[in-house]
Amino acid sequence: MEENEPLDETSENENIQSDIPIFPFIRKFGLIGSGILMLFTIVSYSVNGIASNSEFSTAIISIVLSNLVCFLAYVGIMTWAIMEYKESNEGYASLGKAFLVTFLTGLFMAVVFMIFTIIITSVLEMNLFGLGDNSDLQNSFEVMGLFMTIFSSLFSLITNSIGGAVIALIISASIKKERPLGSNSF
Helix, strand or coil: CCCHHHHHHHHHHHHHHCCCCCHHHHHHHHHHHHHHHHHHHHHHHHHHHHHHCCCHHHHHHHHHHHHHHHHHHHHHHHHHHHHHHHHHCCCCECHHHHHHHHHHHHHHHHHHHHHHHHHHHHHHHHHHHCCCCCHHHHHHHHHHHHHHHHHHHHHHHHHHHHHHHHHHHHHHHHHCECCCCCCCCC
């Protein structure tokens, strides 16, 4: 009888610990969120371009509103990811898993968006300055712009990671639901 008890206890612990993998959720919602942010950024650039030709206060309001919408989309996607994970995991998500899902989803979005920003900025800078004739000047602007874009993007990634961790902790603490001790999940 003693030989069977550790096996039963081990199988019960395995059942309690058998949460579903988090990486499909991170990939799915990271790509959805990145796509939404990219689309909104392209629309925002065109609206801000129109607004920049008008009054200064209108341009500032437009930029603030676009940043607010991006922030709300960021938080919304992170929340949606953990809600889907929780629903797929029989309504349960520990604080640790909830934090990982929300934080890594936000980090995934930040990395994809950073790559997009580097690409879109390098394309927009050449069009803004109209550098097509002077190849030396164009090359120096390309190199300088690339380094500045990469540096600012990496700095943005670091600050987004720190801010994303705080946001993820708040979201996961409010959404978590621990499994009752001793419950089996089949």
